Amino acid sequence: MAQVPTQELELLKNLRGVDQKEYYVPGHRTCAGCGPALCYKLVSKAAGADSIFLGPTGCMYVANCSYMCTPFSYAWTHCQITNGGGVASGVESAYNVLIRKGKYKGKLPNIVVMAGDGGAIDIGLQAASAMMYRGHDVLFVMYDNESYANTGIQTSPMTPYGGKTTFTPPGKMVPEGKKLFPKDAPQLFIGGHPALHYVATASIGYPVDLINKCRKGLNYKGPAFVHIHCPCPKGWLYDCKDTIRVAKMAVETGFWTNYEWENGEYTYQHIPKTYKPVKEYMKGQERFNHLNEEHIAKMQAFITAKVKAPGKPIEVPVLGPREA
Amino acid sequence: MPKEAYMAGCAATANGAKLARVEVITSYPIRPYTGIMMELSRMVAAGELDAEFVHGEGEHGQVSVTQGASAAGARAYTGSSGVGVAYGMEVYSPISGGRYPCQMAIADRAYDPPGDFGSEHTDVMSVNNQGWILGWAETPEESMDNCIIYYKIGEDPKVMLPQWQVQDGYFVSHIPNKVSIPDQAQVDEYLPPYNCPHALNPQNPTNHGPQIFPDQGPAIDLQRAQAFLNTPKVVEQAIADYNKAIGRNYSAWLEEYKTDGAEFVFFLMGAHCRTARFAVDHLRKKGAKVGMVKLRFVRPWPTAQVCEVLSKFKAVGVIESQTCYGGAMKGGELQHEVRASLYDSPKQPAVCSFMAGLGGEVISLEEFYNMAKILEKNAKQGKVDQYVYWVGFDNGI
Numbered sequence: 050m051a052q053v054p055t056q057e058l059e060l061l062k063n064l065r066g067v068d069q070k071e072y073y074v075p076g077h078r079t080c081a082g083c084g085p086a087l088c089y090k091l092v093s094k095a096a097g098a099d100s101i102f103l104g105p106t107g108c109m110y111v112a113n114c115s116y117m118c119t120p121f122s123y124a125w126t127h128c129q130i131t132n133g134g135g136v137a138s139g140v141e142s143a144y145n146v147l148i149r150k151g152k153y154k155g156k157l158p159n160i161v162v163m164a165g166d167g168g169a170i171d172i173g174l175q176a177a178s179a180m181m182y183r184g185h186d187v188l189f190v191m192y193d194n195e196s197y198a199n200t201g202i203q204t205s206p207m208t209p210y211g212g213k214t215t216f217t218p219p220g221k222m223v224p225e226g227k228k229l230f231p232k233d234a235p236q237l238f239i240g241g242h243p244a245l246h247y248v249a250t251a252s253i254g255y256p257v258d259l260i261n262k263c264r265k266g267l268n269y270k271g272p273a274f275v276h277i278h279c280p281c282p283k284g285w286l287y288d289c290k291d292t293i294r295v296a297k298m299a300v301e302t303g304f305w306t307n308y309e310w311e312n313g314e315y316t317y318q319h320i321p322k323t324y325k326p327v328k329e330y331m332k333g334q335e336r337f338n339h340l341n342e343e344h345i346a347k348m349q350a351f352i353t354a355k356v357k358a359p360g361k362p363i364e365v366p367v368l369g370p371r372e373a
Numbered sequence: 374m375p376k377e378a379y380m381a382g383c384a385a386t387a388n389g390a391k392l393a394r395v396e397v398i399t400s401y402p403i404r405p406y407t408g409i410m411m412e413l414s415r416m417v418a419a420g421e422l423d424a425e426f427v428h429g430e431g432e433h434g435q436v437s438v439t440q441g442a443s444a445a446g447a448r449a450y451t452g453s454s455g456v457g458v459a460y461g462m463e464v465y466s467p468i469s470g471g472r473y474p475c476q477m478a479i480a481d482r483a484y485d486p487p488g489d490f491g492s493e494h495t496d497v498m499s500v501n502n503q504g505w506i507l508g509w510a511e512t513p514e515e516s517m518d519n520c521i522i523y524y525k526i527g528e529d530p531k532v533m534l535p536q537w538q539v540q541d542g543y544f545v546s547h548i549p550n551k552v553s554i555p556d557q558a559q560v561d562e563y564l565p566p567y568n569c570p571h572a573l574n575p576q577n578p579t580n581h582g583p584q585i586f587p588d589q590g591p592a593i594d595l596q597r598a599q600a601f602l603n604t605p606k607v608v609e610q611a612i613a614d615y616n617k618a619i620g621r622n623y624s625a626w627l628e629e630y631k632t633d634g635a636e637f638v639f640f641l642m643g644a645h646c647r648t649a650r651f652a653v654d655h656l657r658k659k660g661a662k663v664g665m666v667k668l669r670f671v672r673p674w675p676t677a678q679v680c681e682v683l684s685k686f687k688a689v690g691v692i693e694s695q696t697c698y699g700g701a702m703k704g705g706e707l708q709h710e711v712r713a714s715l716y717d718s719p720k721q722p723a724v725c726s727f728m729a730g731l732g733g734e735v736i737s738l739e740e741f742y743n744m745a746k747i748l749e750k751n752a753k754q755g756k757v758d759q760y761v762y763w764v765g766f767d768n769g770i
């Protein structure tokens with residue numbers, strides 16, 4: 050069947066190019082220093098007004114919107130924590146048929162799911178995978194605050210090894226709190242979805258890069274997945290003024306890696322000149338305070354192995370907000 | 374010109390969906406409803422129907438896709454059976470609360486355990502309070518017609534509610550019958566294209582389903598309840614209009630079969646009505662004062678009509694093809710609704726339930742005759758000996 054017309058979003062050269070207009074406007078009740086809220090603001094700027102956003106249950110639903118007082122200036126709907134990918138598939142299918150039949154005059158809206166880590170790769174994984182498998186033209190953003198935050202900071206598959214949460218409290222029998230290492234979210238999708246052509250990781254510490262990756266994802270016809278590291282002061286237990294510092298430190302220590310995968314190839318990976326020890330990243334966050342040297346060494350070994358992946362590394366410096 | 378054909382319920386229902394010009398269809402396989410989706414996928418592949426056909430990854434996904442499609446303004450269609458109906462559960466309330474008038478076809482089926490393909494009303498009756506319009510069809514033709522009529526009701530601006538359009542598995546879904554398929558032009562005139570006033574639309578942005586505070590809950594729930602209160606008038610009009618446009622003869626809520634002079638009746642819905650009609654014919658010839666009352670809608674439940682009609686008789690036998698373990702009457706759910714409807718009536722028939730057709734077992738003519746004997750006794754003595762009979766196990770039936 051004929052492709053419906055889609056939008057083409059321009060990539061930014063620097064921070065000055067960012068749309069001055071706010072699409073994610075005041076009206077929310079997120080914590081001071083909330084990383085996911087900043088992520089929402091940036092993804093909204095990337096997508097713009099001709100968009101439909103979907104918000105599975107999580108902090109970015111509950112803390113964002115009160116009845117008659119939502120921060121979304123574009124079309125937006127709640128969906129269940131389980132079904133962001135499903136509802137988005139339905140919205141996209143509807144627009145395909147409505148545009149084809151001439152019942153909607155316009156281009157295919159930018160359709161964006163804003164799912165938490167739980168809503169993306171734990172309870173919401175089935176719906177996300179199905180959406181990507183079927184090839185719906187939807188950008189699936191996973192804002193990763195490394196826990197089930199909204200329910201009071203419980204462990205999710207993205208909670209790092211050694212992370213203290215209210216379901217992984219450290220104790221005599223479990224000194225490290227969380228014993229498992231996290232899922233590799235992008236690999237879950239890269240690994241088995243033939244219709245998926247764009248996957249990227251980004252961080253709120255690098256907004257131009259984040260916006261561009263979302264725009265690239267939206268420009269690709271078909272599904273795209275962008276995994277965004279979003280520090281959460283309430284869950285990670287650091288001072289709320291430090292959100293950007295924590296985000297950048299994650300990249301500087303290799304705890305987080307920004308990369309891109311397009312059409313089956315790794316096309317970009319940010320590699321700092323030297324990696325700082327991961328301890329530097331962990332020490333500002335009370336969630337790791339209970340760990341001993343042995344635990345930290347285990348974490349360092351995991352990170353050292355991780356930064357070697359994925360695929361073909363290309364050294365391209367990523368501009369931060371001040372350097373841009 | 375309407376077309377005469379022989380088809381089973383699944384194919385007939387698919388023809389109903391085609392005539393309703395559904396725009397987004399979402400499938401997942403489970404017997405016995407699967408045939409509806411097989412036929413619709415064929416129609417889409419052959420270019421007979423212009424719709425998006427989405428392969429759901431499960432019923433939860435199916436219903437989610439359907440929610441999104443309906444919220445975006447398309448006429449959305451899905452379906453399921455048995456455990457699949459249960460698996461979609463989380464998404465039913467968000468759909469009715471979002472006031473998305475999509476439709477889900479159900480060919481009913483028993484729950485596990487034990488694994489069983491047979492028809493039973495347990496699947497739908499266990500989710501029936503989620504704010505969806507709900508009713509049963511007795512024949513393939515009625516199932517096709519209901520598909521069209523339900524969209525007309527659900528999409529009415531005073532209603533805006535989703536619909537479960539149910540047929541009994543196998544008895545209706547798989548047994549070919551004569552079906553008169555209406556003209557597309559007639560249906561187009563009856564059912565105009567869906568126009569969602571609150572669709573998710575970048576050109577007129579709205580926000581759907583934000584979090585509320587507890588004190589905002591009652592008002593929002595009242596609106597959904599109000600929509601149900603608005604529904605009966607719309608149902609009556611939609612059915613009268615359909616009868617006129619297509620040349621059918623449906624009663625809106627209850628169909629009475631040979632109830633003139635009847636002292637006792639079978640009260641039921643779905644495919645077993647057909648056997649009941651034969652049983653009534655036979656028993657009438659032998660002089661029994663028996664009739665049948667067929668229920669067409671379970672939600673909204675026609676309280677006043679059930680009260681008025683059943684009050685005319687001395688005894689009522691409610692045939693229950695579902696169970697309600699530990700409930701007030703220790704049988705099925707229908708007796709609760711029937712008794713509640715009759716509570717204010719000055720004339721109280723003697724009401725009992727017959728647990729029959731569970732697991733998809735056929736309810737035989739012999740069993741109907743045995744039930745009639747009990748009802749005859751109840752009518753004579755003006756009271757019941759037992760509230761619930763398990764057909765095939767309890768004294769004499």
Ligand SMILES: Cc1ncc(C[n+]2csc(CCOP(=O)(O)OP(=O)(O)O)c2C)c(N)n1
Pocket residue numbers: 085106107108109130131164165166167168169194196197198199200205
């Ligand atoms: C089916 C279901 N199970 C559990 C919940 C409870 N719940 C609400 S928000 C939430 C946490 C979501 O975590 P995540 O997706 O990571 O988003 P975050 O809150 O961290 O932003 C959970 C578990 C729910 N809403 N629905």
Ligand code: SF4
Pocket residue numbers: 078079080081082083084085086108112194198199280281282283284
């Ligand atoms: S708990 Fe974390 S993610 Fe949730 S609102 Fe607070 S800072 Fe944001």
Ligand SMILES: [Mg+2]
Pocket residue numbers: 107165166167192193194195196197198205
């Ligand atoms: Mg989270």
